[in-house]
Amino acid sequence: MFQIPRGTRDFTPEDMQKRSYIENSIRSTFKTFGYREIQTPTFETLELFTAKSGEGIIKEIYSFKDKGDRKLALRPELTAPVMRFYVEKLQMDSKPLKLCYFGNCYRYDRPQKGRYREFRQCGCELIGTDTSEAYAELIALAYSILKNVGLKDITLYVGNLNILSEIFKKLKLTKDQQKYLIPLIDKSQFNDLSKAMIDFNIKKEDVDSFIEILQISDINKVENYIIKDQIAQEELLKLKNIFDLLKNSFNIKDFKIKIGIVRGLDYYKGVVFEIDAPILGAEKQLCGGGAYELIPLFGGRETPTAGFAIGFDRTILALESEGYVLPKPKLDIYIIPVREEIINKSIEIAQSLRKIGLSVDIDLLRRGIGKSLKYASSVNTQKTIIIGPNELKQNCVTIRDMDSGKQEIVKIDDIPNKIK
Amino acid sequence: MFQIPRGTRDFTPEDMQKRSYIENSIRSTFKTFGYREIQTPTFETLELFTAKSGEGIIKEIYSFKDKGDRKLALRPELTAPVMRFYVEKLQMDSKPLKLCYFGNCYRYDRPQKGRYREFRQCGCELIGTDTSEAYAELIALAYSILKNVGLKDITLYVGNLNILSEIFKKLKLTKDQQKYLIPLIDKSQFNDLSKAMIDFNIKKEDVDSFIEILQISDINKVENYIIKDQIAQEELLKLKNIFDLLKNSFNIKDFKIKIGIVRGLDYYKGVVFEIDAPILGAEKQLCGGGAYELIPLFGGRETPTAGFAIGFDRTILALESEGYVLPKPKLDIYIIPVREEIINKSIEIAQSLRKIGLSVDIDLLRRGIGKSLKYASSVNTQKTIIIGPNELKQNCVTIRDMDSGKQEIVKIDDIPNKIK
Numbered sequence: 001m002f003q004i005p006r007g008t009r010d011f012t013p014e015d016m017q018k019r020s021y022i023e024n025s026i027r028s029t030f031k032t033f034g035y036r037e038i039q040t041p042t043f044e045t046l047e048l049f050t051a052k053s054g055e056g057i058i059k060e061i062y063s064f065k066d067k068g069d070r071k072l073a074l075r076p077e078l079t080a081p082v083m084r085f086y087v088e089k090l091q092m093d094s095k096p097l098k099l100c101y102f103g104n105c106y107r108y109d110r111p112q113k114g115r116y117r118e119f120r121q122c123g124c125e126l127i128g129t130d131t132s133e134a135y136a137e138l139i140a141l142a143y144s145i146l147k148n149v150g151l152k153d154i155t156l157y158v159g160n161l162n163i164l165s166e167i168f169k170k171l172k173l174t175k176d177q178q179k180y181l182i183p184l185i186d187k188s189q190f191n192d193l194s195k196a197m198i199d200f201n202i203k204k205e206d207v208d209s210f211i212e213i214l215q216i217s218d219i220n221k222v223e224n225y226i227i228k229d230q231i232a233q234e235e236l237l238k239l240k241n242i243f244d245l246l247k248n249s250f251n252i253k254d255f256k257i258k259i260g261i262v263r264g265l266d267y268y269k270g271v272v273f274e275i276d277a278p279i280l281g282a283e284k285q286l287c288g289g290g291a292y293e294l295i296p297l298f299g300g301r302e303t304p305t306a307g308f309a310i311g312f313d314r315t316i317l318a319l320e321s322e323g324y325v326l327p328k329p330k331l332d333i334y335i336i337p338v339r340e341e342i343i344n345k346s347i348e349i350a351q352s353l354r355k356i357g358l359s360v361d362i363d364l365l366r367r368g369i370g371k372s373l374k375y376a377s378s379v380n381t382q383k384t385i386i387i388g389p390n391e392l393k394q395n396c397v398t399i400r401d402m403d404s405g406k407q408e409i410v411k412i413d414d415i416p417n418k419i420k
Numbered sequence: 421m422f423q424i425p426r427g428t429r430d431f432t433p434e435d436m437q438k439r440s441y442i443e444n445s446i447r448s449t450f451k452t453f454g455y456r457e458i459q460t461p462t463f464e465t466l467e468l469f470t471a472k473s474g475e476g477i478i479k480e481i482y483s484f485k486d487k488g489d490r491k492l493a494l495r496p497e498l499t500a501p502v503m504r505f506y507v508e509k510l511q512m513d514s515k516p517l518k519l520c521y522f523g524n525c526y527r528y529d530r531p532q533k534g535r536y537r538e539f540r541q542c543g544c545e546l547i548g549t550d551t552s553e554a555y556a557e558l559i560a561l562a563y564s565i566l567k568n569v570g571l572k573d574i575t576l577y578v579g580n581l582n583i584l585s586e587i588f589k590k591l592k593l594t595k596d597q598q599k600y601l602i603p604l605i606d607k608s609q610f611n612d613l614s615k616a617m618i619d620f621n622i623k624k625e626d627v628d629s630f631i632e633i634l635q636i637s638d639i640n641k642v643e644n645y646i647i648k649d650q651i652a653q654e655e656l657l658k659l660k661n662i663f664d665l666l667k668n669s670f671n672i673k674d675f676k677i678k679i680g681i682v683r684g685l686d687y688y689k690g691v692v693f694e695i696d697a698p699i700l701g702a703e704k705q706l707c708g709g710g711a712y713e714l715i716p717l718f719g720g721r722e723t724p725t726a727g728f729a730i731g732f733d734r735t736i737l738a739l740e741s742e743g744y745v746l747p748k749p750k751l752d753i754y755i756i757p758v759r760e761e762i763i764n765k766s767i768e769i770a771q772s773l774r775k776i777g778l779s780v781d782i783d784l785l786r787r788g789i790g791k792s793l794k795y796a797s798s799v800n801t802q803k804t805i806i807i808g809p810n811e812l813k814q815n816c817v818t819i820r821d822m823d824s825g826k827q828e829i830v831k832i833d834d835i836p837n838k839i840k
């Protein structure tokens with residue numbers, strides 16, 4: 001027997017129904033915000049990803065060689081491919097560009113709960129604008145997507161990496177020191193962070209107030225903390241404009257400022273945001289995004305860029321943890337011809353119902369009524385049509401409601417009315 | 421600048437709109453026939469594909485090694501993965517199983533016109549029944565899918581491999597000789613076929629009548645040709661039952677018998693069919709399928725199986741060659757706030773229209789009306805809403821129809837009525 005590769009999944013009809021529901025919901029929210037869908041290949045040149053994320057990413061990536069001996073890699077994420085696409089082919093398009101995409105991504109690490117080697121992501125890029133309303137809309141879009149799929153309890157955090165960078169500067173932390181601290185900030189490991197900063201010769205009281213600011217969601221306290229730093233003040237003002245738009249125009253009230261959002265200081269700049277589902281505990285982040293500078297790295301002309309990515313699996317997990325009942329596959333009608341000579345006429349009826357868009361199956365094994373009804377239940381059938389010789393002579397069939405078990409005899413021409 | 425890997429494609433919003441249209445159409449036809457969607461991973465163990473297609477397939481496949489040193493391969497087709505899924509997890513499900521799937525496949529050959537290294541396929545499997553009505557429904561499904569996407573001119577050929585096998589036996593061709601002839605039959609290279617058969621010591625008149633039968637669509641002539649072969653006669657009778665169902669119950673009249681359909685004699689058995697779009701010339705086959713025995717090969721219990729696959733790219737190519745106009749991406753509404761202080765109110769209006777499902781964009785660059793209208797045209801906008809301070813005082817906005825250029829002043833509350 002052959003086995004599925006480790007860390008990957010097969011999806012049953014039940015799984016797919018859930019996943020399609022989520023995907024269609026997300027797609028339609030993107031659409032209402034004027035986003036247009038694009039797609040890039042499943043693999044790219046390996047150097048595209050090392051250019052963005054460094055050589056370190058190679059060990060986390062599926063890579064292989066082309067016949068032309070070129071190194072290729074299954075994409076670990078979607079932003080680099082989309083930036084490559086933009087630089088190669090879309091630079092001349094009218095700005096801003098609002099692009100969204102769905103795609104499977106691949107990660108070569110140890111499979112764990114909720115982490116797979118093949119996983120689905122969706123995301124978007126907003127290219128060519130950096131106004132407050134552009135960022136506010138982007139954040140509102142991410143928030144709306146997750147609300148529209150049906151999530152009740154999500155937390156939106158908004159920060160600004162330029163403020164954090166300024167604080168780092170004031171604390172006289174070197175780039176290497178910053179690199180060491182960032183993962184600790186990201187994972188809220190404040191004890192380790194404190195120890196490391198003291199090792200870097202930062203005064204205890206400065207460490208304590210820095211760590212306090214990372215955890216605070218009171219914008220006035222943040223303002224006081226950076227009161228003497230003009231650049232940070234200006235960046236905070238930008239954030240305030242975004243907050244006003246979110247509150248007053250987008251009607252989103254429940255967001256929090258978070259200075260401690262760190263998302264790859266190498267290319268993220270300015271506004272950043274994250275959306276969590278607290279119900280998921282440690283693996284709670286559903287969405288992350290912000291403004292970044294990647295286009296020049298890929299050889300394009302500098303232009304403001306922002307975007308976000310949403311993980312599918314965690315979104316489904318969060319929905320189900322909240323008790324949301326995702327739709328199950330169902331069959332509108334199952335047709336049972338009670339005798340062989342009725343099959344022809346039964347198929348005709350099936351075809352006429354399919355033509356009006358109903359999902360219709362018919363017994364293809366010439367079974368008895370009992371077995372057929374059992375099968376119909378197993379595929380979640382709504383109504384069964386039983387076609388017997390006597391009713392057929394009167395141009396009638398029996399319709400059985402599978403929930404209630406109630407049966408009625410109906411003229412063939414009336415079936416569509418009775419079903420709808 | 422980074423480049424897209426050779427033989428792969430980026431899809432623009434225009435491309436994706438077409439592809440989504442096709443995919444949704446195919447998906448909904450599958451659904452009306454009671455099929456349920458499943459999905460398998462993008463890569464599988466390499467041995468899954470060599471087990472089905474022999475070691476020869478390795479040179480046509482993208483393969484790479486797992487960290488556990490296991491050979492993996494990007495799937496070149498979808499049937500083997502689905503059979504693996506079935507054997508691993510679905511064998512106990514109620515029969516028949518009607519499974520459909522969509523997925524990208526990968527082929528390591530030289531890119532040529534209409535052939536890509538990454539390409540999309542869809543297909544289905546019908547597992548657990550071999551009645552005439554099961555095969556007729558499967559063929560009708562393939563035909564309906566292609567008709568429902570909008571194709572006008574397609575040709576459906578139906579054959580039966582058991583008849584061809586019987587003819588091979590009567591001609592006393594060895595398995596190796598058959599293997600040599602099959603590609604010639606598949607490609608209708610009748611001169612080469614004739615020469616090869618004469619080399620194999622088949623009498624000239626037998627060769628000629630065999631080649632005639634391969635090209636004939638007259639079922640009576642086929643019947644006369646195999647009149648002395650009881651097994652072939654029985655298989656032809658099965659085919660006739662299917663033809664009767666197609667004609668009388670499924671209302672499909674324009675199919676042809678074709679004894680020369682050859683689709684991997686190793687595992688295809690019995691009924692086979694192909695659907696061509698003649699407008700595409702040499703690369704005209706859109707769909708191929710039939711009955712096959714693969715489950716035992718993958719370690720499962722023998723059960724009748726049939727299915728088909730449809731290529732996306734050729735289907736789109738055929739549609740466009742027939743002059744079918746595939747839908748373009750469009751934006752329902754583009755909102756232009758004429759002054760900065762109107763942005764807030766404009767966003768509110770945008771949000772209220774998004775809530776009722778309209779696709780709405782808004783100027784995010786604070787441009788003038790002229791530039792904004794130009795941008796709105798570039799994203800195929802239906803209506804533009806221009807929001808100025810004077811109209812706003814009256815709770816009004818200006819709606820501009822982008823086709824006619826006609827403008828009218830409308831109360832904010834009336835916008836939804838005016839747009840729909």
